[in-house]
Amino acid sequence: MHRGVMFQYFEWNCKNDGSLWRELAARARELRNLGSTAIWMPPAYKGMGGVNEVGYGVYDLYDLGEFDQKGAVRTKYGTRAEFLAAVKAVRDAGMNAYADVVLNHMMGADETEEVEVEEVSCTDRNLVLSPHQKVHAWAKFNFPGRGETYSAFKWRAQHFKAFGQDGKIYRATAKGFSGEVCFEHGNFDFLMGADIDHYHADVRADLFRWGEWFVQAANFDGFRLDAVKHIPASFYKDWFTHLRARFPERELFGVAEYWSGNLPELENYLHVTDGLVRLFDVPLHYRLMEASRRGRDFDLSKIFDGTLVKENPMAAVTFVDNHDSQPGQALESWIDDWFKPLAYALILLRRDGYPCVFYGDYFGNPGDDKGNNKLLSHRKLIDDFLQARAKYTHGDQHDYFDHPQCIGWLWSGTAEVPCALAVIMSTGDEGWKKMQTFKPNQTFRDLTGHWPEPVTANDAGEAEFRCPAGKVSVWVMC
Numbered sequence: 001m002h003r004g005v006m007f008q009y010f011e012w013n014c015k016n017d018g019s020l021w022r023e024l025a026a027r028a029r030e031l032r033n034l035g036s037t038a039i040w041m042p043p044a045y046k047g048m049g050g051v052n053e054v055g056y057g058v059y060d061l062y063d064l065g066e067f068d069q070k071g072a073v074r075t076k077y078g079t080r081a082e083f084l085a086a087v088k089a090v091r092d093a094g095m096n097a098y099a100d101v102v103l104n105h106m107m108g109a110d111e112t113e114e115v116e117v118e119e120v121s122c123t124d125r126n127l128v129l130s131p132h133q134k135v136h137a138w139a140k141f142n143f144p145g146r147g148e149t150y151s152a153f154k155w156r157a158q159h160f161k162a163f164g165q166d167g168k169i170y171r172a173t174a175k176g177f178s179g180e181v182c183f184e185h186g187n188f189d190f191l192m193g194a195d196i197d198h199y200h201a202d203v204r205a206d207l208f209r210w211g212e213w214f215v216q217a218a219n220f221d222g223f224r225l226d227a228v229k230h231i232p233a234s235f236y237k238d239w240f241t242h243l244r245a246r247f248p249e250r251e252l253f254g255v256a257e258y259w260s261g262n263l264p265e266l267e268n269y270l271h272v273t274d275g276l277v278r279l280f281d282v283p284l285h286y287r288l289m290e291a292s293r294r295g296r297d298f299d300l301s302k303i304f305d306g307t308l309v310k311e312n313p314m315a316a317v318t319f320v321d322n323h324d325s326q327p328g329q330a331l332e333s334w335i336d337d338w339f340k341p342l343a344y345a346l347i348l349l350r351r352d353g354y355p356c357v358f359y360g361d362y363f364g365n366p367g368d369d370k371g372n373n374k375l376l377s378h379r380k381l382i383d384d385f386l387q388a389r390a391k392y393t394h395g396d397q398h399d400y401f402d403h404p405q406c407i408g409w410l411w412s413g414t415a416e417v418p419c420a421l422a423v424i425m426s427t428g429d430e431g432w433k434k435m436q437t438f439k440p441n442q443t444f445r446d447l448t449g450h451w452p453e454p455v456t457a458n459d460a461g462e463a464e465f466r467c468p469a470g471k472v473s474v475w476v477m478c
Helices: 020-034 080-092 201-218 233-246 263-272 282-297 337-348 359-363 379-392
Strands: 006-008 038-040 058-060 096-101 111-120 128-140 160-165 168-172 194-196 222-225 253-256 278-280 316-319 354-358 397-400 406-411 421-426 431-436 443-446 462-467 472-477
Touching (some): 020 038, 020 080, 080 096, 096 201, 096 253, 111 160, 128 160, 233 253, 233 263, 263 278, 278 282, 282 316, 282 337, 337 354, 337 379, 337 421, 337 472, 359 379, 379 472, 406 431, 421 431, 421 462, 443 462, 462 472
Parallel strands (some): 006 354, 096 222, 222 253, 253 278, 278 316, 316 354
Antiparallel strands (some): 111 168, 160 168, 406 421, 421 472, 431 462, 443 472
């Protein structure tokens, strides 16, 4: 069992007042006491939108909120000094700090450059719609606020493969798309903005140097890699190999976002990258969403079918929702709130996978002034689950996945940690399960408070555990 818990400390609509780094630093020890062992931080560098940029519209990788560019010195989350202080606070609290790395594209160029291109179809990138034309592409990144501090490298048209402008995709005539990417839309190399050419020698050299600089500047323990299905797989294989050789004393953990519900695609990526990184279990996310939408018509006993955590648990980072799946985003696939506690029990209270808690699910968000995109806080129950994970998930895990609307499992405990734990959930009527607790005559209580009366195991160690309709109950020894 991966004893750690990752906490994604941001959501798409966090305030843009520059307070997030300070907030994280202040909360670091609280998060560690709750059971978090690693913090996934949002992109720390200057984006095209300045203080309104979540971080995925990358403008300058070397500007961590230090230079007057894109209308401000700070980023949405704060200044460079506040960012470094937040990383230090996370590490001082005994947690790992993971950086969000966005190396697929750049946006917000300072000038255009005339480029010979061919327009390709948005739905079939292998289909050329209009060959041999010239466009003024936003391709010159001069970084006037930073100058040559940290790096003298300036991005030009030759460093990109394609450009997204006016709702069209223009591929540089002299370049083709990679064969090492996802093949949605014929080829999914291009995603947005100015599409980085990861095969260009100067680009590779600078991104390798930047990786070294970033690790040294911020003292990170690992990375979350954005949009890897659009990036040649060999690039991150080489990038990670380089950094781990450069910093042999560090773990440099990596988890990649390959956004696909197709398990074979994820397994193939793990294969071609030699398992250097883990992957977010997007297939499980979609299974959880389907279960939340279908309710009692979904077979809960098969919730893990076709998921990475079932087939390759050591490679899976499990999650319920994140900033991309939340309401209003391009990958919106929000899990209904009634099912959120069940979903978190399924990732936090089981043996397999490395679970990730989402800021938006934990703290919530009131939404805009009209209540749009509101996020409901599930903090109380997530705290219950984190407490139970730390104290009671020991010994063997015994599954009771024997009913389409009601499932459960039990942790037997060990000689050193003898407390047992039983979990039961129902998507239909009131649920019940008779389980072997291996604890004769011991009394259990529902940690969540969903079931008020205690339960006592019989002389043989059997106990009948219950949960209300549409709820989850977590039974621990009194």
